[in-house]
Amino acid sequence: xxxxxxxxxxxxxxxxxxxxxxxxxxxxxxxxxxxxxxxxxxxxxxxxxxxxxxxxxxxxxxxxxxxxxxxxxxxxxxxxxxxxxxxxxxxxxxxxxxxxxxxxxxxxxxxxxxxxxxxxxxxxxxxxxxxxxxxxxxxxxxxxxxxxxxxxxxxxxxxxxxxxxxxxxxxxxxxxxxxxxxxxxx
Numbered sequence: 001x002x003x004x005x006x007x008x009x010x011x012x013x014x015x016x017x018x019x020x021x022x023x024x025x026x027x028x029x030x031x032x033x034x035x036x037x038x039x040x041x042x043x044x045x046x047x048x049x050x051x052x053x054x055x056x057x058x059x060x061x062x063x064x065x066x067x068x069x070x071x072x073x074x075x076x077x078x079x080x081x082x083x084x085x086x087x088x089x090x091x092x093x094x095x096x097x098x099x100x101x102x103x104x105x106x107x108x109x110x111x112x113x114x115x116x117x118x119x120x121x122x123x124x125x126x127x128x129x130x131x132x133x134x135x136x137x138x139x140x141x142x143x144x145x146x147x148x149x150x151x152x153x154x155x156x157x158x159x160x161x162x163x164x165x166x167x168x169x170x171x172x173x174x175x176x177x178x179x180x181x182x183x184x185x186x
Contacts, residue, residue: 006050010043010046014039017039021035021036029072029078033072040066041062041066044058044062078150078153082141085160085164093138108126108127108130109123109127116183117183118183118184123182144156
């Protein structure tokens with residue numbers, strides 16, 4: 001099976017399930033979250049069956065979706081699902097910030113070092129930019145959900161996918177100059 005197609009289906013399939021249930025059931029998180037959790041767990045199991053491993057980021061995402069989604073359902077309080085992106089982004093930012101205390105090189109280099117080769121200065125700069133990006137996304141999520149929810153919860157739901165995803169793609173595109181500038185030609 002094509003790896004990029006598999007990644008696309010396992011990344012966006014659960015979101016499609018969530019949106020379908022959310023919008024077909026009067027924008028109810030209580031109804032949309034259980035199928036979202038199930039679809040996420042199925043996607044993780046599917047990746048494990050096909051690849052014989054699960055990448056760390058989807059695994060962490062699946063655990064946090066299940067945990068915060070479960071808290072939202074159990075306590076009938078959507079705040080738990082609202083803060084999930086904040087917590088994920090803070091964790092990623094902290095990992096990039098504190099990783100230097102556990103290894104001699106930036107965590108981003110550990111994660112992406114096989115994808116492309118950069119100078120140490122390039123990895124440090126890229127690591128720092130992504131760290132600030134994750135912290136900024138956490139702040140942005142807090143601003144959106146605290147100003148829009150629960151009255152306009154659908155604005156946060158749409159922002160979560162149709163806002164954060166394009167922001168991430170655009171930010172990633174702006175990193176190409178750094179990658180090209182500090183790339184080590186082999």
